[in-house]
Amino acid sequence: MENKIQLSEKEIPRFFYNIMADMPNKPMPPLHPGTREPITPDLLEPLFPRELIMQETSAERYIEIPEEVRRIYAKWRPTPLIRARGLEKMLDTPAKIYYKYEGVSPAGSHKPNTAVAQAFYNKIAGTKRIATETGAGQWGTALAYACQAFGMECEVYMVRASYDHKPYRKVMINAFDAQVYPSPSDRTEYGRQLLRENPGSTGSLGIAISEAIEKAASDPEAHYALGSVLNHVLLHQTIIGQEAILQLEKAGDMPDMIVAPFGGGSNFAGIVFPFLRMNLAEGQNIRCIAVEPNSCPKLTRGKFRYDFGDTAGKTPLLPMYTLGHDFMPSPIHAGGLRYHGAGVLVSQLLKDGLIEAVSESQDRCFKAGLDFIKAEGIIPAPEATHAISTVIGEAVRCREEGRSKTILFNLCGHGHFDMSAYEAYMSGSIKDANVTDEEIGASVAGTDMFQPA
Numbered sequence: 001m002e003n004k005i006q007l008s009e010k011e012i013p014r015f016f017y018n019i020m021a022d023m024p025n026k027p028m029p030p031l032h033p034g035t036r037e038p039i040t041p042d043l044l045e046p047l048f049p050r051e052l053i054m055q056e057t058s059a060e061r062y063i064e065i066p067e068e069v070r071r072i073y074a075k076w077r078p079t080p081l082i083r084a085r086g087l088e089k090m091l092d093t094p095a096k097i098y099y100k101y102e103g104v105s106p107a108g109s110h111k112p113n114t115a116v117a118q119a120f121y122n123k124i125a126g127t128k129r130i131a132t133e134t135g136a137g138q139w140g141t142a143l144a145y146a147c148q149a150f151g152m153e154c155e156v157y158m159v160r161a162s163y164d165h166k167p168y169r170k171v172m173i174n175a176f177d178a179q180v181y182p183s184p185s186d187r188t189e190y191g192r193q194l195l196r197e198n199p200g201s202t203g204s205l206g207i208a209i210s211e212a213i214e215k216a217a218s219d220p221e222a223h224y225a226l227g228s229v230l231n232h233v234l235l236h237q238t239i240i241g242q243e244a245i246l247q248l249e250k251a252g253d254m255p256d257m258i259v260a261p262f263g264g265g266s267n268f269a270g271i272v273f274p275f276l277r278m279n280l281a282e283g284q285n286i287r288c289i290a291v292e293p294n295s296c297p298k299l300t301r302g303k304f305r306y307d308f309g310d311t312a313g314k315t316p317l318l319p320m321y322t323l324g325h326d327f328m329p330s331p332i333h334a335g336g337l338r339y340h341g342a343g344v345l346v347s348q349l350l351k352d353g354l355i356e357a358v359s360e361s362q363d364r365c366f367k368a369g370l371d372f373i374k375a376e377g378i379i380p381a382p383e384a385t386h387a388i389s390t391v392i393g394e395a396v397r398c399r400e401e402g403r404s405k406t407i408l409f410n411l412c413g414h415g416h417f418d419m420s421a422y423e424a425y426m427s428g429s430i431k432d433a434n435v436t437d438e439e440i441g442a443s444v445a446g447t448d449m450f451q452p453a
Contacts, residue, residue: 003082003083003085004080004081004082004083005080005081005082005083005247005248005250005251006078006080006081006247007078007243007246007247007250008078009074009077009078011078011243011246012070012073012074012077012078012239012243013065013238013239013242013243014064014065014070015062015063015064015065016055016062016063016064016065016235016236016238016239017061017062017235017238017241017242017273017274017277018055018058018059018060018061018062018063018235018238019234019238019269019273019276019277019280019345019349020058020059020231020345021059021060021061022061022277022280022281023280023345023348023349023352024280024352025348025352026059026348027319027344027345027347027348028306028319030316030317030318030319030344031306031316031317032316032317033308033313033314033315033316033317036317039316041053041054041057043316044056044316046216046217047213047216047217047223047224048223048224049121049122049124049125049127049223050125051121051124051125052118052121052232055231055232055235056230056231056232057231058231063235065117065239066117066120068120069116069117069120072116072149073113073116073239075106076104076105076106076112077105077239077243078243078247079100079101079102079104079105079240079243080100080101080104081098081099081100081101081243081244081247081248081251082098082099082100082101082376083096083097083098083251084097084098084099084375084376086375086376086377087371087372087375087376087392087395088395089375090371090374090375091392091395091396091399092399093395093396093398093399094398094399094402094403094404095394095395095398095399095404095405095406095407096253096404096405096406096407097391097395097407097408097409098244098248098251098253098255098406098407098408098409099408099409099410099411100240100243100244100247100271100408100409100410100411101378101411102240102410102411102412102413103378103380103381103411103412103413103414105142106145107138107141107142107145107172107413108138108141108381108413108414108416108417109138109141109142109381109412109413109414110237110240110266110267110270110410110412110413111138111139111141111142111143111227111266111413112142112145112146113236113237113239113240113270114142114227114232114233114236114237114266115139115142115143115145115146115225115227116146116149117236118130118143118146118225118232118233118236119143119146119147119149119150119152119225120146120150122150122152122223122225123150123151123152125223127152127221127222127223128152128153128221128222129147129152129153129154129155129219129221129222130143130147130152130153130154130155130216130222130223130224130225131154131155131156131157131212131213131215131216131219131222131223131224131225132154132155132156132157132212132224132225132226132227133156133157133158133159133183133205133208133209133211133212133226133227134156134157134158134159134162134169134180134208134227135158135159135162135205135208135263135336135337135338135339136159136162136166136169136336136381136382136383136418137158137162137166137169137170137172137173137417138169138227138336138381138383138413139227139228139336140156140158140169140173140178140180141169141172141173141176142227143156143178143225143227144156144172144173144176144177144178144180145176147176147178148176148177148178153177153178154176154177154178154179155178155179155181155212155215156173156178156179156180156181156212157180157181157183157185157191157208157211157212157215158170158173158180158181158182158183158208159182159183159202159203159204159205159207159208159338160182160183160184160201160202160203161202161203161338163180163182163183163203164182165420165421166417166418166420168417169417172417182203183203183207183208183211184201184203184207184211185211187211187215188210188211188214188215189214190207190210190211190214190312191207191211194207204311204327204328204329204338204339204340205263205264205338205339205340206308206309206310206311206325206326206327206339206340207310207311207312209226209309209310209311209315210310210311210312210314212224213310213312213314213315214312214314217314227264227266228263228264228265228266228267228339228343229264229265229266229309229318229339229341229342229343229344230343230344231343231344231345233265233266233343234265234266234269234270234273234343234345234346237266237267237269237270237271238269238270238273238274239270240270240271240410241270241271241272241273241274241275242274244271244274244275244408245274245275248408253406254286254406255275255286255406255407255408256286256287256405256406256407257286257287257288257289257394257405257406257407257408258271258272258275258286258287258288258289258407258408258409258410259289259291259387259390259391259394259407259408259409259410260272260289260290260291260387260409260410260412261290261291261292261336261337261383261384261386261387261410261412262290262291262292262299262337262342262346262357262386263292263336263337263338263339263383264339264341264342264343265342265343265345265346266343267383267410267412268290268346268410269343269345269346270410271408271409271410272288272290272355275288275408276288276349276354276355279354280354287356288354288355288356289355289356289357289358289390290346290350290355290356290357290358291357291358291359291360291386291387291389291390292337292357292358292359292360292386293337293338293359293360293361293362293365293386293433294359294360294361294362294432294433294434294435295329295330295338295362295433295434295435296323296327296329296330296337296338296339296340296435297323297359297435297440298320298321298322298323298339298340298341298342299321299342299346299350299357299359300357300358300359301323301359301435301437301440302321302322302323302341302342302440302444303321303322303323303444303451304319304320304321304322304347304351304451305319305320305322305444305451306318306319306320306451307320307322307324307325307340307341308325309325309341310325311325311326313325318341318344319344319347319348320341320342320343320344320347321341321342321347321350321351322340322341322342322444323340323341323435323440323443323444324340324440324443324444324445325340325341326340326443327340327440327443329435330433330435336381336383337383337386340443358390360386360389360390361432361434362430362432362433363425363430363432364389365382365385365386365388365389366382366385366421366422366425366430367389368385368388368389368392369382369384369385369388369415369422370422370425370426371388371392372385372388378411378414379414379415379416379418379419379422380411380413380414380415381412381413381414381415381418382415382418382421383412383413384410384411384412384413384415387409387410387411387412388409388411390409391407391409394407395407
């Protein structure tokens with residue numbers, strides 16, 4: 001049997017799937033940070049084009065993908081679904097393991113799925129330039145690629161820890177004619193304030209978001225784009241899971257569980273939401289597991305609260321699992337997972353017990369990544385190793401219990417620009433990063449947020 005299950009270009013999904021239509025409990029609305037009243041669409045227009053605002057609030061089950069967006073997707077989509085026979089053999093497990101490989105995109109990750117869509121909607125709205133943040137660099141690379149494709153300028157604020165550790169991500173962003181700056185930076189008032197307080201700050205996604213929003217809000221020809229968390233971002237990523245359903249049907253299989261890394265939600269939602277629809281609408285019982293780092297455990301140890309999506313408090317208040325918007329995560333190598341909060345849709349699903357969440361240590365994840373390299377020959381991004389670690393644990397459990405299960409996970413990107421991280425792990429210089437209950441409690445207590453009614 002073939003290890004790789006392919007689809008034709010004609011089978012690229014024609015619609016984004018909106019899980020809001022099938023959720024038993026709809027999320028509570030975002031609130032204005034001043035009045036704490038539900039925000040109206042017009043308040044978001046300085047940051048986003050109207051079409052994306054409408055998608056953010058839509059409860060329509062399927063939203064058509066523009067043909068121009070599908071044509072660009074066709075450069076790398078559909079992405080392959082691969083049976084991990086090498087890993088199965090290494091683990092001596094009766095489990096069947098599949099992975100959806102998103103590392104074949106121009107940016108090397110799943111992020112262009114929403115970057116291309118967001119750039120398209122901005123282009124037709126007349127936007128001249130887009131400002132954004134990036135953690136490990138995958139999102140910044142994706143948006144730089146998408147803006148270049150549509151002839152727009154792009155300005156990226158990259159978390160300083162990743163900016164320093166991942167130099168070739170910066171080069172790749174520049175190669176797509178975008179500008180990239182370490183965050184906190186001296187280009188915004190908020191960045192300058194933070195540098196005065198702590199010149200050695202390693203930054204966070206919350207800080208980088210604040211800087212990008214400040215730049216976009218001060219320029220009438222600019223908009224802001226976010227690579228995760230928001231409803232419309234998760235919506236665009238659902239082409240991953242829709243393709244995976246078709247591929248598994250061709251293989252005559254269907255997963256018992258789906259595993260994906262979790263930072264803000266786009267990776268997890270992209271592969272899980274179309275399958276979760278089967279649970280919600282068809283009575284299926286597929287386990288859906290989000291995997292986060294021990295050092296930034298908002299789903300497993302955070303609080304469900306209204307909180308800001310950024311550190312400066314410039315965004316609307318969102319109902320989500322959070323560690324507090326002032327939380328400063330350790331500068332782990334999986335920079336895309338260093339975010340204090342979780343997307344609203346994912347948070348509501350977790351609150352309702354419809355999905356699960358676990359956390360993994362950095363040491364265990366790098367070991368899993370190296371095992372995967374040996375077994376499958378693909379170098380996974382550090383973010384993806386979190387899913388791999390959990391998958392290995394579940395596959396070993398199948399062996400120990402003598403039960404066969406089908407496991408699907410999202411290999412969200414390659415690690416070609418992360419070799420210094422693997423080198424550090426193999427040399428023994430990486431230390432595990434954890435956070436104490438006291439640190440989480442202090443962060444939550446010191447943040448202006450409140451528990452939803």
